[in-house]
Amino acid sequence: MADSIATSDAPSSSFQSTPPSRIICRVCQKQFSQYTCPRCNTRYCSLHCYKSHSLRCTESFMRENVVDELQQLRPDDETKQKMLDILKRFHSEEEMDDMDEDGWQISFDDLSAEEKKRFQRAVASGELSKLIEPWEPWWFRPSARTICLSREGTPLVQPLAKQETNASVLDDPETDQLNDIPPGPESPLLPVSKLSTNEPSPLLALHLLDIIYSYCFALRLYNGDWQSDPTGSAMVVLSMSSVLGQGGQPETVSEALSHCLQQTCSPAFRHMGGLQFGLGLVDDVVTLLLLSGSALICLLCDLRCLIQASERELKSKKSQKSKRVEIKSKLKLAERKIYFIMCWVHEQPGDAWTSLAAIVKAEKASAMEFTGNRNKTPRMEKKMEAGVKALIEEV
Template identity: 70%
Template structure:
């Protein structure tokens, strides 16, 4: 009897009276099968066909065998220690490879020692190569990813609940002045970006006791200039001006015409024009330029909309900022004429801030909503430029009256 050839997957049965059937390999369809998969009963002819017939079968078969073998193994302490040594060596090799692949070099030993000892490291302390690395990281935005974005306190819901006593002090404060000073310093050190800054610790005197002349009718315009410089500085330092008291104080003087240059803007348009011009200057252009300026104008509007108590709190915080810069300059040695000049400017700025803070406390609440509306109206002239790619110039003091805040260069 001739042998029969079966191509079915069904297994065949053989007996002395029934010669064995020859079944074609289910995988290659070329050779006769000699084996049967123990999991799916598929017929195959060779190891190659077995490996390719079903990945699920082969992988599970190998896994079961390995798990079974491992289950029978009882590793001793010596085997465990060898495995740990291997893992440690592999980990150290991976770290070395990642360092070799990195294009940047590490900080110098001198810079690392300064950081470890707690000393302040400034840009001038870096080597030429470290400065290049820092500038590349700054330009690529890598540094900004490491900084948690700061939310201005005047945009928080709790800012709407700020209130003052009739004397101009915050309603909740320590019993004695020494305790108040200690608690304030501890709070600033532990949480420099606290939600709401502290208000005045002592009563605000009437303006009539500070000056024998009537307050200037332009103080509202000057307030806009000062608030803009305050918001700019806090956003620039991500809310933490305590990290660089002198630097933050110098930013305030550079942005504010009233505090830094003895300016006397006569209109809101003129005040905003100067502030926007400084924001778009080469010194701060990389911070956002005009787009940042428009955000800062919104910040000023938000502060004005909160009313007198919030304005007093912001001016009190700005006064502390200037005082901290002044104290730091005073402690620096050796002293030079430039430092003395800056201290003199800071002291004058502090007096102006205190005077206008006392003036703000005396004004009726409805005055601030009107001023906020005026600032919002002037912002619309700057918004006309938004989205345009034409170069712009800022109008100077003589040109600002009755003209657009920003005009295109023809």
């Protein structure tokens, strides 16, 4: 006891000369220490004091080790690249998930050979047409009969942008119909005399028939949505139109319609309905002619936009240079022809289209007389399709 009192009353320097077994516990400061911490060399007397001391010691030890480890983790270029690859894969997976949520888009080229055959059979049989909501051509809408263009050929009424209209206007059916009508030219149409020093050919009306038919065919083929595939739509127009695609110059109504009907009945487009479908397109031509010159200008303007959209799309696609140049050349020539005929239509009197529509109706009536009953056998229908050209020429 005396030793204990003497030790506690001794100055701090006495601890240096005291044996280790007689040193006071640095934690509780009440008992003699019997143990030493291997980490910090702190003297302690019991397990309780060790735990109290160890918490502080362990936290300090872990903190020092973490700091040392972080300082040593200096990533090299390879480590950085691996991390970038991981982030890219993660971002790609997120995009794939978004596509799955929005609906996966697949093209015809993504199908296998057998899937392509089944798809084509489904198209030819009309099975797929049951899944598509029928499209109402804009030239059948009541608003198509009231299209107004200025003396320069530009629209008198401009459709409002969606952000500039309130909900009640957007829900108006008449507004929806107006927006479905292709807008006219944004800038005034030039006089034909400024586009060419020569007098316009008297056969331009026949060229117009060829172009109208080709436009109607493309829109019905794409269910009114040529914007979904501008290049594909443009290729259909060039294939159907002898004027735009082949530099043809039909000299009679029969010749103009004959080429279009032959293309409609060709193996490439026969799945659309053959001759009967082609005769329906002739009705479309008549309807458009009877509307007005303003409707024809809107049609030609829409067709020109189609060609221009295809040109822009081709610029962004990587394809064989020679092939791309050839297609772009055809599109550019077609665009110029369309604009020239649009300016020519703008200068024609209104009654000119009524007379032309009557001639086309007579041609169609003669073709219907030849086909007779629509419920012909497939073999008879093929014979009729093969004889379309001879039939119309005789008429």
